[in-house]
Amino acid sequence: MTILRARGVVKSYGRTAALRGVTIDVAEGEILAVTGPSGCGKSTLLHCLAGILRPDAGEVTYGGHRLDTWSERMRSRLRRTEFGVLFQFGQLVAELTAAENVALPLLLAGTGRREARTAAEGWLDRLGVADVADARPGEMSGGQQQRCAVARALVTEPRVLFADEPTGALDSRTSEALLGELVRLAREQRTTVLLVTHDVQVAAYADREVSLRDGVVDASGLGLTAAQGRHGR
Numbered sequence: 609m610t611i612l613r614a615r616g617v618v619k620s621y622g623r624t625a626a627l628r629g630v631t632i633d634v635a636e637g638e639i640l641a642v643t644g645p646s647g648c649g650k651s652t653l654l655h656c657l658a659g660i661l662r663p664d665a666g667e668v669t670y671g672g673h674r675l676d677t678w679s680e681r682m683r684s685r686l687r688r689t690e691f692g693v694l695f696q697f698g699q700l701v702a703e704l705t706a707a708e709n710v711a712l713p714l715l716l717a718g719t720g721r722r723e724a725r726t727a728a729e730g731w732l733d734r735l736g737v738a739d740v741a742d743a744r745p746g747e748m749s750g751g752q753q754q755r756c757a758v759a760r761a762l763v764t765e766p767r768v769l770f771a772d773e774p775t776g777a778l779d780s781r782t783s784e785a786l787l788g789e790l791v792r793l794a795r796e797q798r799t800t801v802l803l804v805t806h807d808v809q810v811a812a813y814a815d816r817e818v819s820l821r822d823g824v825v826d827a828s829g830l831g832l833t834a835a836q837g838r839h840g841r
């Protein structure tokens with residue numbers, strides 16, 4: 609079943625055309641890599657699909673609903689309740705501890721303090737970083753910070769996780785370990801994952817790969833091999 613769909617999505621920033629008519633379907637539960645060279649529009653597509661940006665033309669549907677016509681208030685509510693987001697730099701709140709950071713999305717969604725704290729500790733444990741629960745981001749390694757960011761993105765058990773170069777700031781060994789965990793947890797929960805990356809090693813963790821070039825889907829077949837690697841279903 610298709611959970612997310614972009615149809616002829618166009619988006620420009622002033623005179624820069626970032627997306628020039630992108631059509632893709634994302635199936636429920638799939639891990640889809642969006643790849644392509646720097647500046648081809650990957651992040652812009654992710655932002656349009658996540659309801660962060662509104663396309664200039666075309667349609668974005670989530671579960672059959674036209675997301676692009678919703679108000680910012682409704683889209684932001686959807687992001688809080690159904691979506692998880694993960695960026696290259698975890699964007700943890702510097703003043704909060706790891707456990708407080710992970711609990712934050714639950715508190716915003718109205719979960720009680722104690723329950724949120726317990727869930728946060730559980731997720732830190734699943735990501736192998738329970739020992740830094742009371743540390744602040746400045747006291748953690750880059751890998752630990754990104755594991756906390758993954759815990760924070762998954763704590764609400766989102767239906768879709770949007771990950772933009774999630775391991776871009778990590779060395780290759782740390783990155784492999786983290787991606788392995790991320791994919792395992794996503795599969796366990798049947799979370800759909802949209803993984804934006806320019807790195808073929810990262811794309812190899814996906815079930816399928818869609819390549820962009822100059823704001824359109826690259827139909828040349830280039831880059832279609834990486835996702836057929838050993839990490840697929």
Ligand SMILES: Nc1ncnc2c1ncn2[C@@H]1O[C@H](COP(=O)(O)OP(=O)(O)OP(=O)(O)O)[C@@H](O)[C@H]1O
Pocket residue numbers: 621624625626644645646647648649650651652653806
């Ligand atoms: N906020 C912005 N204002 C102006 N131009 C932008 C903005 N964001 C992106 N662009 C431009 O839109 C185009 C697509 O950018 P986008 O970030 O979507 O590409 P990308 O494939 O994710 O790149 P990268 O891999 O380098 O992150 C680029 O030409 C970029 O310079």
